[in-house]
Amino acid sequence: MVKQTIQIFARVKPTARKQQQGIYSIDEDEKLIPSLEIILPRDLADGFVNNKRESYKFKFQRIFDQDANQETIFENIAKPVAESVLAGYNGTIFAYGQTGSGKTFTITGGAERYSDRGIIPRTLSYIFEQLQKDTSKIYTTHISYLEIYNECGYDLLDPRHEASSLEDLPKVTILEDPDQNIHLKNLSLHQATTEEEALNLLFLGDTNRMIAETPMNQASTRSHCIFTIHLSSKEPGSATVRHAKLHLVDLAGSERVAKTGVGGQLLTEAKYINLSLHYLEQVIIALSEKHRSHIPYRNSMMTSVLRDSLGGNCMTTMIATLSVEKRNID
Numbered sequence: 001m002v003k004q005t006i007q008i009f010a011r012v013k014p015t016a017r018k019q020q021q022g023i024y025s026i027d028e029d030e031k032l033i034p035s036l037e038i039i040l041p042r043d044l045a046d047g048f049v050n051n052k053r054e055s056y057k058f059k060f061q062r063i064f065d066q067d068a069n070q071e072t073i074f075e076n077i078a079k080p081v082a083e084s085v086l087a088g089y090n091g092t093i094f095a096y097g098q099t100g101s102g103k104t105f106t107i108t109g110g111a112e113r114y115s116d117r118g119i120i121p122r123t124l125s126y127i128f129e130q131l132q133k134d135t136s137k138i139y140t141t142h143i144s145y146l147e148i149y150n151e152c153g154y155d156l157l158d159p160r161h162e163a164s165s166l167e168d169l170p171k172v173t174i175l176e177d178p179d180q181n182i183h184l185k186n187l188s189l190h191q192a193t194t195e196e197e198a199l200n201l202l203f204l205g206d207t208n209r210m211i212a213e214t215p216m217n218q219a220s221t222r223s224h225c226i227f228t229i230h231l232s233s234k235e236p237g238s239a240t241v242r243h244a245k246l247h248l249v250d251l252a253g254s255e256r257v258a259k260t261g262v263g264g265q266l267l268t269e270a271k272y273i274n275l276s277l278h279y280l281e282q283v284i285i286a287l288s289e290k291h292r293s294h295i296p297y298r299n300s301m302m303t304s305v306l307r308d309s310l311g312g313n314c315m316t317t318m319i320a321t322l323s324v325e326k327r328n329i330d
């Protein structure tokens, strides 16, 4: 099989049966490319009348239905990317979907049960396990955690975070060297020598993310968060250091602001989100088309930050999270 550098998966969030009845179906056997069909009845009970198409089909590499657990998601989606990072290639995993569809659950996990831990803790565990096994190289691991809110970057691991609000922190900015390599000013890198140290950094970043939130400013749904594992490896006695990065990205809610009554701050945020998701989409489309020489990375902060970790030799994986309920149908 040809190695695919961009893979799109779907994950359907568990929903009460009566909420979702007749809304979607999964066809696993369409020439080995599964598709998910969303059905829009002409007349829905809640007053929503559909005058257009009744069926929308979306194709995915693989579709994980409601019963897929966190272990299955890690094994099938994240582990191959982690393996490629261990082999020295950059990789990126995104969770994309509307608010409440399970992005954070998929990327970070749920707090209630150990078995609910998501892609980040499982990937850290796997990577540190592999590093311990491989005695042929000397490995160094660093962690960074970036939040992008209204096209501005903030360091979730900045020690001043606890005392300040998001807006008071120094902004993370992008610098480009003459070789067009990207550097991030004001984004701290923290060495982690064990899985536990790395998990503590994740916890610290998530806590800082919540501190910055108020009921009026529920930033988590309206910002993008990029947790990055930076891996350097060196053979003993060699001066050559090999670097690889794995970005685990929890995107802002993808809902469009078509609804009336949205204004002010909310509208500003929504415009930024829509725009940055639009630019990300453009980059992903450009990368998936063969023979495209120009990839429009420069349009947004996120695509600039991820420029060296999308396409080419890098594994890029997107998980579309779906909450299949009648009220989400549009």
Ligand SMILES: Nc1ncnc2c1ncn2[C@@H]1O[C@H](COP(=O)(O)OP(=O)(O)OP(=O)(O)O)[C@@H](O)[C@H]1O
Pocket: 012, 013, 014, 097, 098, 099, 100, 101, 102, 103, 104, 105, 106, 110, 220, 221, 222, 252, 253, 321
């Ligand atoms: N696959 C799943 N299994 C069990 N519970 C889930 C699953 N996916 C999501 N949930 C639960 O649904 C709720 C919403 O999920 P989550 O916070 O991950 O959504 P989100 O897409 O990240 O939303 P936001 O954009 O607001 O951050 C949470 O309480 C979460 O625990």
